[in-house]
Amino acid sequence: MKKVPINNLQVSQDLVEFVNKEAIPGTNIDIDKFWKDLDDAVHKLAPINKILLKKRDEIQKKIDEWHLSRKGSNFNKDEYFNFLKSIGYIADDRGDFKIETSDVDEEISSIAGPQLVVPVDNARYALNAANARWGSLYDAVYGTDVIPGEIGKVYDEERGKKVISYVREFLDEIFPINKGSWKEISKIKINESQLGFLIKDKNYILKNQNFFVGFTGNKENPNSILLKNNNLHIDIIIDPNSSAGKSDKANISNVFIESAISTIIDNEDSVAAVDSKDKVKCYRNWLGLMKGDLKAEVEKNGKKFIRKLNADRVYNSIDGSKIVLHGRALLLNRNVGHLMTNPSITLNDGTEIPEGIMDAFISTLCAIHDFKNKKNSRKSSMYIVKPKMHGPDEVGFTNDIFETVEKVLGLKKYSIKVGIMDEERRTTVNLKECIRKVKNRVVFINTGFLDRTGDEMHTSFEAGPMIFKGDMKKSTWLNTYENWNVDIGLACGFSGKAQIGKGMWAMPDKMADMMQQKIGHPKSGANCAWVPSPTAATLHATHYHKVDVFKKQSEITSREKAKINNILEIPKADRPNWSIDDINKELENNAQGILGYVVRWIDQGVGCSKVLDIKNVGLMEDRATLRISSQHMANWLHHKICTKDQVMNVLKKMAIIVDKQNSNDKNYQPMSKDFEKSIAFAAACDLVFKGREQPSGYTEPLLHKRRLERKSNH
Numbered sequence: 001m002k003k004v005p006i007n008n009l010q011v012s013q014d015l016v017e018f019v020n021k022e023a024i025p026g027t028n029i030d031i032d033k034f035w036k037d038l039d040d041a042v043h044k045l046a047p048i049n050k051i052l053l054k055k056r057d058e059i060q061k062k063i064d065e066w067h068l069s070r071k072g073s074n075f076n077k078d079e080y081f082n083f084l085k086s087i088g089y090i091a092d093d094r095g096d097f098k099i100e101t102s103d104v105d106e107e108i109s110s111i112a113g114p115q116l117v118v119p120v121d122n123a124r125y126a127l128n129a130a131n132a133r134w135g136s137l138y139d140a141v142y143g144t145d146v147i148p149g150e151i152g153k154v155y156d157e158e159r160g161k162k163v164i165s166y167v168r169e170f171l172d173e174i175f176p177i178n179k180g181s182w183k184e185i186s187k188i189k190i191n192e193s194q195l196g197f198l199i200k201d202k203n204y205i206l207k208n209q210n211f212f213v214g215f216t217g218n219k220e221n222p223n224s225i226l227l228k229n230n231n232l233h234i235d236i237i238i239d240p241n242s243s244a245g246k247s248d249k250a251n252i253s254n255v256f257i258e259s260a261i262s263t264i265i266d267n268e269d270s271v272a273a274v275d276s277k278d279k280v281k282c283y284r285n286w287l288g289l290m291k292g293d294l295k296a297e298v299e300k301n302g303k304k305f306i307r308k309l310n311a312d313r314v315y316n317s318i319d320g321s322k323i324v325l326h327g328r329a330l331l332l333n334r335n336v337g338h339l340m341t342n343p344s345i346t347l348n349d350g351t352e353i354p355e356g357i358m359d360a361f362i363s364t365l366c367a368i369h370d371f372k373n374k375k376n377s378r379k380s381s382m383y384i385v386k387p388k389m390h391g392p393d394e395v396g397f398t399n400d401i402f403e404t405v406e407k408v409l410g411l412k413k414y415s416i417k418v419g420i421m422d423e424e425r426r427t428t429v430n431l432k433e434c435i436r437k438v439k440n441r442v443v444f445i446n447t448g449f450l451d452r453t454g455d456e457m458h459t460s461f462e463a464g465p466m467i468f469k470g471d472m473k474k475s476t477w478l479n480t481y482e483n484w485n486v487d488i489g490l491a492c493g494f495s496g497k498a499q500i501g502k503g504m505w506a507m508p509d510k511m512a513d514m515m516q517q518k519i520g521h522p523k524s525g526a527n528c529a530w531v532p533s534p535t536a537a538t539l540h541a542t543h544y545h546k547v548d549v550f551k552k553q554s555e556i557t558s559r560e561k562a563k564i565n566n567i568l569e570i571p572k573a574d575r576p577n578w579s580i581d582d583i584n585k586e587l588e589n590n591a592q593g594i595l596g597y598v599v600r601w602i603d604q605g606v607g608c609s610k611v612l613d614i615k616n617v618g619l620m621e622d623r624a625t626l627r628i629s630s631q632h633m634a635n636w637l638h639h640k641i642c643t644k645d646q647v648m649n650v651l652k653k654m655a656i657i658v659d660k661q662n663s664n665d666k667n668y669q670p671m672s673k674d675f676e677k678s679i680a681f682a683a684a685c686d687l688v689f690k691g692r693e694q695p696s697g698y699t700e701p702l703l704h705k706r707r708l709e710r711k712s713n714h
Helices: 014-022 030-069 077-086 123-133 138-142 157-172 276-291 357-372 391-409 425-429 429-438 450-457 469-474 475-491 513-519 534-546 547-555 580-604 623-638 642-661 680-689 699-714
Strands: 001-007 009-012 111-117 134-136 187-191 196-201 202-205 211-217 222-229 232-238 252-258 262-266 295-300 303-308 313-317 322-325 330-334 341-346 352-354 380-388 416-422 442-447 499-503 528-531 609-612 618-621
Touching: 001 014, 009 014, 009 030, 014 276, 014 341, 014 357, 030 077, 030 352, 030 357, 030 380, 030 391, 030 450, 077 313, 111 313, 111 534, 123 134, 123 262, 123 276, 123 295, 123 534, 134 138, 134 534, 138 157, 138 252, 138 534, 157 252, 157 429, 157 534, 232 534, 252 534, 262 276, 276 341, 276 357, 330 357, 330 513, 341 357, 352 357, 357 380, 357 391, 380 391, 380 442, 391 416, 391 425, 391 429, 416 425, 425 429, 425 450, 425 475, 429 475, 442 475, 450 469, 450 475, 450 623, 469 475, 469 580, 469 623, 475 499, 475 547, 513 534, 528 534, 534 642, 580 609, 580 618, 580 623, 580 642, 580 680, 580 699, 618 623, 623 642, 623 680, 642 680, 680 699
Parallel strands: 111 262, 111 528, 262 330, 330 380, 380 416, 416 442, 442 499, 499 528
Antiparallel strands: 001 009, 009 341, 134 252, 187 196, 196 202, 211 222, 211 313, 222 232, 232 252, 295 303, 313 322, 341 352, 609 618
C-alpha cells in the first residue's frame, strides 16, 4: 500500500485521492486544513481509545478471577451484583432524565416500520436497500412462501388469484369499506373528497375517510389511490391496460406499500474491509448515496440496465395541492466500533488509526453533500449507528469523537446523531447512563440477540459451560434484556423522538414463519425491526398497519419494569450430563455456520451471506452469528465438554459438507482439498481454538489477519 506523508500522518494514496478529488470538492472545506485538523484530532483521540480498550481487558480479568475463585460453590446473584458494582462494571444510576435530540427526520421520530441493514461495499445491494422504501405487496406475496404452493418460473394464474385474495383481505382488515369487501369492487372513484367504490351497481365508501389522502390521474378515473394508516402509505395502482389490471374487475394492477422506512448502510459486521482499497470502495459508495448519484450496472434475465436511486413520489391531495412522498429509505451509516484499527492511515508512533475514528470523519465529510441537496435527511442530520460499545465511558467517547468531527468540518453541534447498539452486556446493564452521555444526539437503541449472546458467553467464560445455543432464546436473561431495552428507552423519552429497534429475521426464505412471529416486534413496543431483504421489508410493513406502535408504547409504560438481576442470570449449564451424540450435533451445527461464513469472508471478501445450515435452510450470517458460534465452541473446549481432536474432526467433517453445498459457486475454493493450505479453514480453526483469548470474543482481529494473508497470496 503506497503511503503519502501528510503532517504527522502516513495516508494511503487511494484514500488521499478519494478525499481530495471526490469527497471534499463541493463542500467548501479547505483540503490542507482538513488534513491538519484530522491529524491533530486523531493524535488526541487515539490514546483515549487505547485506554478504554485496556479498561475492557482489566474488567474482564477481574470477572474471570471472581468466577475462578468461586468454582464449585453456589452462585449468589446479590454477591455477583455487588462485585460488578465494586469494579465499575455497573455504573451508578444518576436519576431520571429525558433525551433532548432535535432535528430528527420523521422516519426515525414518528414513522414505525421495517429497517434494512445492507453492506456498504456492494453498490447494487445498497441501491436496492435505499429504494426499498416502496415495495409491491403483490410481488412479495407471490414470490415467497407466505401463500403455499410451488413458485414456478412461468406466471401461475391460480397463484396470482391467491395473491390478490390475500392482499384484498389485508385491505379489508386495515381499510374497511362501509359495506362489502375490496374483493367485490368493480370500480374506484372519488366523489368530491370521498373515496367511493362500486359493488354490484351500488355505491359504497371507505368506512374511515381519514385514511384517504391522495391520488394520481383524475377523480372520475384515478390512476392510483393513496391511503395512509399509522403514518404509513399504501399506493393502489389502477391500470386497465396492464395484464394484471385487465383481468381485475376493478382494474387494480398492483399495490405498493411503504416498506423499509430506514436503512442502515453498514461498514461493520456485514462487510469484509481490511485495507485502504476496501475502505475507499465503502466510502465511495456512501458518497454516491449522499450525493444522490450512485449507480450500478445490473443484469437480470439476460438484460443489462443501470440501477440508480428512486425519485420521490408525487400525488394530488383532495384539496388540489401536491403531496410529495420520499422515494427512498432514510439512510443511517453504521461505523466500525472502537476495537479495530486500519492500515489506511498510520500515526506518528507508527500505529494504525482506530477505524471507528476514521469512519466518523470520512462518512460525515461525505454527508455534507446531502446537507446541501437534502436527498436523504431533510433536517441536515447525519445518522451514525455505533456498535460494540461497552458502557457509558465508551458512549461518552463516541460523543467526543462526533463533537470533534463537527468542529473540524464546521458543522452545527449535534448535527451528527448516534444510534446505540445495545449488544454488549456492559452497555445493557448501564443503558440509561449510556443514553445520558448522548442525550442531545441519540436517535436509536436496539437489541441484538447474537452479539449480545456472544458477549454474554465471553464475559461469563469462567462461570462454566454454556447451555446449548438453541436454549439461549429461552433463557431468563434474554427475555428480560429485550423488555429492559424498551423500558429504558421509553423512560428516557424515546417515543415520538427516537427509534427503539429489534433484531434480524435471519431466514430470508421463510417468510410465512416471519409473518407469524415478527409481529411480536411492533407488539413489544419496537418502532423498527431488522429484515434481511426488500421483500421481507414489504411483508413486515403490514405488521405496522396492524399494530399502532406508539399506542403500544404508551401502554407499555405502565407495565412492571424488567429487573437488572434477571439480566445478570448466567446461561451456564448445571452439571451437564449430555450424550456424545448431542454434543457432536451441537458442535456440527456451530462448525457449519462458522465454516460456511468464513470461507466466503476470507476467500471472496463477502461480509454477509446466506449460509446453508445442516438442514439446508439458508440463514443470513454475519460476524455476530460467527461470534456466538465460535465462542460457544471455545467455551465447551475450555470446560472439557469436548476435546481438541473431537472439535478438529468435526470441523473437517463439516468443511466437506460446506464444500458440497457450495459446489455450484464458480468462485468457490474448496477447503477439504488441502486443509493445510486452506487459509479459510485455518481462519475457522483460529476462531475456535483461539476464541478464549480474543478481546470480548470478537472475530474481527483473526478474520482481518487471515483475509490480509489471503489477499497478499493472490
